[in-house]
Amino acid sequence: CHYLPDNQKCKVFILLLCISAVCMLLNRETYSRFSQIFFEYTSPFLDSSPCACLKCLSEGNPWFMEHFNKSLQPFLTREYSASEDAFNWWKHIQSDRSSLNAHRAAVDELFQIFPNRQYNTQPSPDKCRSCAVVGNSMNLKGSHYGALIDSHDIIIRMNGGRTQGYEADVGARTTHHVMYPESAMDLGNTTHLVLFPFKTMDLRWLVSAFTTGSITVTYTTVKAKIKANKDLVMVLSPAFIKYVHEVWLDNLAHTYPSTGFMTVVLSLHMCDEVSVFGFGVDSDGNWSHYFEGLQNKHMRTGSHHGQREYQVIQQLSDLHKIHMYKGW
Numbered sequence: 001c002h003y004l005p006d007n008q009k010c011k012v013f014i015l016l017l018c019i020s021a022v023c024m025l026l027n028r029e030t031y032s033r034f035s036q037i038f039f040e041y042t043s044p045f046l047d048s049s050p051c052a053c054l055k056c057l058s059e060g061n062p063w064f065m066e067h068f069n070k071s072l073q074p075f076l077t078r079e080y081s082a083s084e085d086a087f088n089w090w091k092h093i094q095s096d097r098s099s100l101n102a103h104r105a106a107v108d109e110l111f112q113i114f115p116n117r118q119y120n121t122q123p124s125p126d127k128c129r130s131c132a133v134v135g136n137s138m139n140l141k142g143s144h145y146g147a148l149i150d151s152h153d154i155i156i157r158m159n160g161g162r163t164q165g166y167e168a169d170v171g172a173r174t175t176h177h178v179m180y181p182e183s184a185m186d187l188g189n190t191t192h193l194v195l196f197p198f199k200t201m202d203l204r205w206l207v208s209a210f211t212t213g214s215i216t217v218t219y220t221t222v223k224a225k226i227k228a229n230k231d232l233v234m235v236l237s238p239a240f241i242k243y244v245h246e247v248w249l250d251n252l253a254h255t256y257p258s259t260g261f262m263t264v265v266l267s268l269h270m271c272d273e274v275s276v277f278g279f280g281v282d283s284d285g286n287w288s289h290y291f292e293g294l295q296n297k298h299m300r301t302g303s304h305h306g307q308r309e310y311q312v313i314q315q316l317s318d319l320h321k322i323h324m325y326k327g328w
Ligand SMILES: *[C@@H]1O[C@H](CO)[C@@H](O)[C@H](O)[C@H]1NC(C)=O
Pocket: 069, 070, 071, 072, 073
């Protein structure tokens, strides 16, 4: 019962549920009279729920509420004016040499091409937004999660994640695809491209990739042009990346959050129910992707704090804020 807002009401709810089951066994008439009372009693507290799911993310546990900042807007809008503070932290991620003014100019340029939308990320009492966050781990192979993944309202994939040829295990639908220039791929017409920017050039690359194709190198060669629906482009705000780093990962020095971890936190802001697939190591304890051969295995490395991220994800799972599907 601990995930329901009011423990007392919860106990009454369960009690009534049990009585209801007993009455159903007795006879139909008693049952119908009882169910009237049942709904009269319980509907006020069911109605006060912030979303239409059985339970909603944005309520309950103090640890969660301490970390979760509901008022933060995850995506860039034309009105976003980088605070000097957020920019000064963010620019160190990939040694950005741009000035704050150049950064602001790059943000302005985005909205000459892409729609300026105010995304409503707040829950609403008449909706239950279920999300599947689909990582790329080899543990998806042979999982037969495809139909389950496709049954969610929002399906978020990332980087090289693909579906063609893997539908039975990873599903076929993608509503949102997270990428950065170095991991970019073409998308279908109904998929939102969600850019995670790590330097000012990433913002300029996005404009270039939909127009002139003039930016072809960042710290490595990148796709010059991209096929995707430009009306569905969304860009994560640098201030959101700083929030994930500071609030969810306790500000650990010399790191920034991994794409997978940021996507999980982002999903907490976009959804009322979160299922996570394709995270973690494969059966030998190595990292590898379901769409690559075993020769591409590699050990857990990189500039991210894997250990801390793992603990937070574990905690979210223990508190039933996310549901982890461990794969096969
Ligand atoms: C949450 O985010 C808002 C908007 O950025 C900020 O003003 C506020 O201080 C944050 N709240 C907490 C508790 O960090």
